[in-house]
Amino acid sequence: TTETTETTGGVDVPCGEELVCDGVSEYCSVVHPGVPDSPIEYSCPSIPGECVQDLTCACLEEQGVFGECEELPDGGLRVMVFLP
Numbered sequence: 001t002t003e004t005t006e007t008t009g010g011v012d013v014p015c016g017e018e019l020v021c022d023g024v025s026e027y028c029s030v031v032h033p034g035v036p037d038s039p040i041e042y043s044c045p046s047i048p049g050e051c052v053q054d055l056t057c058a059c060l061e062e063q064g065v066f067g068e069c070e071e072l073p074d075g076g077l078r079v080m081v082f083l084p
Contacts, residue, residue, distance in 0.1 A: 013076035016042030023076030025052070027060065029067075034083040047077075 011023030021028045021044035031041040051059035057069030057077060067081035 011075035013044075013072060013078070015044060015078070016040070018042075019044055021076065023072075024055075027065075027077040027079055030078065030080045032080065032082045 010025075013021040013023040013026070013028050015021045015028035016030070019028070019042050025047055026044040027047055029041075029043045029045050031043075033039075033041070045065075047055065048060070048063040048065070050063055055077065057071055057079075060069055060077065060079065065079060067079040070078045070080070072078060
């Protein structure tokens with residue numbers, strides 16, 4: 001058998017300079033540390049199961065994901081957190 005690399009209708013969500021999150025199952029998390037000169041942290045956490053069919057900032061907030069959420073024009077979500 002051969003493996004196929006068909007797309008599943010996913011959306012690539014750029015996250016920082018190196019990461020690309022899967023906009024269907026992950027969102028881009030950007031954490032700005034409250035310490036000067038500390039690097040910004042980028043990650044691709046999983047979207048809560050309750051939000052897979054309702055991929056909105058409102059759903060993430062209902063599931064306890066805090067931060068400034070943005071629904072991206074090409075699909076996917078980005079959440080920015082600014083630590084004190």
